[in-house]
Amino acid sequence: MTRLTPAPPPGKLIDSPPFKVNAKKELANPVLRKNLRFATHTIRAKRRLRVSEVGEEAWQQLRDAAAEIKDRVARHLDTYLLQLEETLTAKGAVVHWARDAAEANQIVVDLVKAKQVQDVVKIKSMVTQEIDLNESLEANGVAAWETDLAELIVQLGHDRPSHILVPAIHRNRSEVREIFLREMGRYGTPAPADLSNDPPVLAAAARTHLRNKFLAAKVAISGGNFAIAETGTLVIVESEGNGRMCLTLPETLISVVGIEKVLPTFDDLEVFLQLLPRSSTAERMNPYTSMWSGITPGDGPQELHVVLVDNGRTQALADEIGRPALRCIRCSACLNICPVYERVGGHAYGSVYPGPIGIALTPQLRGIKSVIDKSLPFACSLCNACADVCPVQIPLPEIIVHNRNRVAEAKQSERRPHLETTAVGAMTWVWKNPKHWEKMLKLAGLSGKALAALRVQSLGPLPPPISAWSNARDLPAPPAQSFREWWKRNREGAQ
Amino acid sequence: MNTAKDVILTRIKSALADVPSAPIEEDAPVTWEYGKVAEMPAILDVFVDALEDYKATVYRVSAAEVPKTVVKALKSKGAHSVVLPAGLEASWREAIHHAKIGIHDDEPPLTAPQLNEIDAVVTASRISIASTGTIVLDHTPDQGRRALTLVPDIHVCVVAADSVVSDVPEAVAKLKASITAGQPLTFISGGSATSDIELQRVEGVHGPRKLLVVLAE
Ligand code: SF4
Numbered sequence: 111m112t113r114l115t116p117a118p119p120p121g122k123l124i125d126s127p128p129f130k131v132n133a134k135k136e137l138a139n140p141v142l143r144k145n146l147r148f149a150t151h152t153i154r155a156k157r158r159l160r161v162s163e164v165g166e167e168a169w170q171q172l173r174d175a176a177a178e179i180k181d182r183v184a185r186h187l188d189t190y191l192l193q194l195e196e197t198l199t200a201k202g203a204v205v206h207w208a209r210d211a212a213e214a215n216q217i218v219v220d221l222v223k224a225k226q227v228q229d230v231v232k233i234k235s236m237v238t239q240e241i242d243l244n245e246s247l248e249a250n251g252v253a254a255w256e257t258d259l260a261e262l263i264v265q266l267g268h269d270r271p272s273h274i275l276v277p278a279i280h281r282n283r284s285e286v287r288e289i290f291l292r293e294m295g296r297y298g299t300p301a302p303a304d305l306s307n308d309p310p311v312l313a314a315a316a317r318t319h320l321r322n323k324f325l326a327a328k329v330a331i332s333g334g335n336f337a338i339a340e341t342g343t344l345v346i347v348e349s350e351g352n353g354r355m356c357l358t359l360p361e362t363l364i365s366v367v368g369i370e371k372v373l374p375t376f377d378d379l380e381v382f383l384q385l386l387p388r389s390s391t392a393e394r395m396n397p398y399t400s401m402w403s404g405i406t407p408g409d410g411p412q413e414l415h416v417v418l419v420d421n422g423r424t425q426a427l428a429d430e431i432g433r434p435a436l437r438c439i440r441c442s443a444c445l446n447i448c449p450v451y452e453r454v455g456g457h458a459y460g461s462v463y464p465g466p467i468g469i470a471l472t473p474q475l476r477g478i479k480s481v482i483d484k485s486l487p488f489a490c491s492l493c494n495a496c497a498d499v500c501p502v503q504i505p506l507p508e509i510i511v512h513n514r515n516r517v518a519e520a521k522q523s524e525r526r527p528h529l530e531t532t533a534v535g536a537m538t539w540v541w542k543n544p545k546h547w548e549k550m551l552k553l554a555g556l557s558g559k560a561l562a563a564l565r566v567q568s569l570g571p572l573p574p575p576i577s578a579w580s581n582a583r584d585l586p587a588p589p590a591q592s593f594r595e596w597w598k599r600n601r602e603g604a605q
Numbered sequence: 606m607n608t609a610k611d612v613i614l615t616r617i618k619s620a621l622a623d624v625p626s627a628p629i630e631e632d633a634p635v636t637w638e639y640g641k642v643a644e645m646p647a648i649l650d651v652f653v654d655a656l657e658d659y660k661a662t663v664y665r666v667s668a669a670e671v672p673k674t675v676v677k678a679l680k681s682k683g684a685h686s687v688v689l690p691a692g693l694e695a696s697w698r699e700a701i702h703h704a705k706i707g708i709h710d711d712e713p714p715l716t717a718p719q720l721n722e723i724d725a726v727v728t729a730s731r732i733s734i735a736s737t738g739t740i741v742l743d744h745t746p747d748q749g750r751r752a753l754t755l756v757p758d759i760h761v762c763v764v765a766a767d768s769v770v771s772d773v774p775e776a777v778a779k780l781k782a783s784i785t786a787g788q789p790l791t792f793i794s795g796g797s798a799t800s801d802i803e804l805q806r807v808e809g810v811h812g813p814r815k816l817l818v819v820l821a822e
Pocket residue numbers: 389437438439440441442443444445467496499500501502503504
């Protein structure tokens with residue numbers, strides 16, 4: 111059967127090879143590294159400026175409030191979800207519950223099929239990527255069109271997103287031009303033949319390509335940044351206006367929302383609407399934010415479905431150390447600051463959630479059974495830069511270390527006593543707390559300086575049980591400057 | 606009975622076995638002080654600076670000058686046709702009519718393709734936020750339904766000086782009434798924009814590409 115939309119790369123993300131194999135491949139691509147370095151450094155600097163406008167103390171108060179509100183939601187999630195269902199229903203929406211990806215996809219496919227449409231337009235949404243909704247729709251004869259510019263670049267490029275906010279961050283303008291020239295005409299209005307690689311020209315081509323799709327669309331699919339229990343209000347934060355098109359013009363709107371997205375009250379938005387734009391696109395406010403409470407007679411879609419998705423979230427909720435990962439508002443500040451992400455990019459993570467939040471959250475949502483999920487917790491130097499920028503104060507390194515322990519423990523119970531897990535056990539205190547880690551690095555760094563003076567290239571055998579690990583790992587001599595010290599000196603000032 | 610719902614709620618309950626059955630406020634306190642007014646001496650200057658930062662065009666005029674300024678704004682972008690919400694101030698409508706700019710009414714509601722043929726829209730607004738340069742529409746009759754301020758390429762928006770508040774908390778507190786009344790809200794901060802290609806900000810993708818603000822003092 112011929113496909114309706116451009117085919118993404120074959121295979122499922124969860125079947126990806128382990129992180130270091132993917133990372134090696136990505137590191138070999140100099141264009142990718144250049145694009146990423148430029149993009150992450152640009153956004154870091156801007157974020158720092160926007161945060162400084164608020165003032166350090168006021169910013170910290172906002173972060174405290176956000177963490178408190180999100181913790182309140184997590185600890186009383188059932189109460190707020192039931193309230194949300196009630197307020198949404200009272201305002202004319204139909205609420206659906208989905209235990210997992212398959213169930214969520216089936217609900218959406220059935221709703222779309224009942225409308226007898228061949229196409230739907232989509233607002234960029236992490237949860238619909240997580241459940242791979244587009245491919246479910248495709249398999250059922252429905253074409254789902256991504257309308258966010260970056261998502262469009264990814265979709266037309268037969269590619270996968272590599273960043274949660276700027277999904278085509280790995281592409282530069284020349285690549286975008288080539289993709290548009292080659293693919294647009296196959297799926298609708300073609301790009302003009304004289305298309306240049308100037309970003310405004312490329313954006314204009316996207317506007318023209320998508321306009322007819324918006325005007326003709328009968329059904330739209332969105333996610334939701336926030337869902338207000340008190341008032342039954344859904345909130346979408348965006349930049350381009352493609353979201354407004356999807357939320358306003360079609361007759362039917364299907365909003366797929368992770369259960370952790372609920373907020374208790376409308377007033378809580380005053381905290382998140384300050385934190386999110388400055389942390390994500392580094393703006394005082396994003397160009398457009400839409401809020402709607404069920405159906406508004408005579409304005410916008412007259413049929414609204416809200417699909418509340420679990421898909422592993424209750425598993426994360428049950429893990430007291432992993433639970434704070436559910437605070438995440440998907441701002442991507444932790445990706446942009448992460449030295450590992452900056453070098454390997456998002457594709458190496460085998461998850462729609464890359465970077466620090468990805469390696470904290472993915473093994474919580476999916477578990478630690480696949481090789482990729484077992485390897486993710488180790489894609490981190492525990493430098494703590496992510497926790498410092500996170501607007502909802504998720505203790506990312508702590509969760510990452512906890513995920514490491516889970517992997518180690520699982521290995522231990524699976525197999526005969528394994529050298530690595532023994533060493534991991536001995537080093538648990540180091541990994542449990544970033545402060546311990548820093549202490550150890552400092553100690554090692556100091557001795558590293560001494561070793562450097564003596565031109566010692568590699569450490570001799572370490573005492574057991576660390577030796578079991580270090581011998582297998584060809585442990586290099588520790589650098590004269592620990593990574594965190596180096597980071598503090600070289601990067602933080604340049605953020 | 607919705608089985609998926611039951612299963613999810615049961616999963617949540619067992620996941621939260623560690624949470625004591627105390628009242629929510631006691632178990633998970635939120636220390637934030639809501640709705641605080643930010644101190645801001647020259648509030649309108651802050652608002653205009655933020656708007657101009659987004660490359661919006663701003664006209665600061667007296668209330669009496671609004672009708673002719675609306676016309677001036679429309680003409681500056683070469684608008685030949687304009688859609689006007691039913692509840693728009695009569696004097697603005699009259700000035701536009703006199704200027705021979707083709708007026709379309711949304712009665713009966715225009716289709717999306719019809720709206721796509723219209724150059725501009727003129728609306729009032731509910732609340733604006735100085736610190737972020739944000740204009741909020743609550744889509745009551747002087748602003749019209751959401752599609753009107755979305756499909757045409759030019760948006761001329763009139764902001765009353767006394768509707769400008771300091772910061773986000775003050776605005777959210779005031780907008781609660783619109784939400785309770787069932788109105789949708791659109792927060793507009795500058796024109797449509799994207800930074801998706803090499804993080805370079807490009808003004809104008811799908812929403813109106815030109816935002817002109819008439820600030821009536
Ligand atoms: S973990 Fe924090 S910094 Fe990272 S995306 Fe989520 S909210 Fe943003």
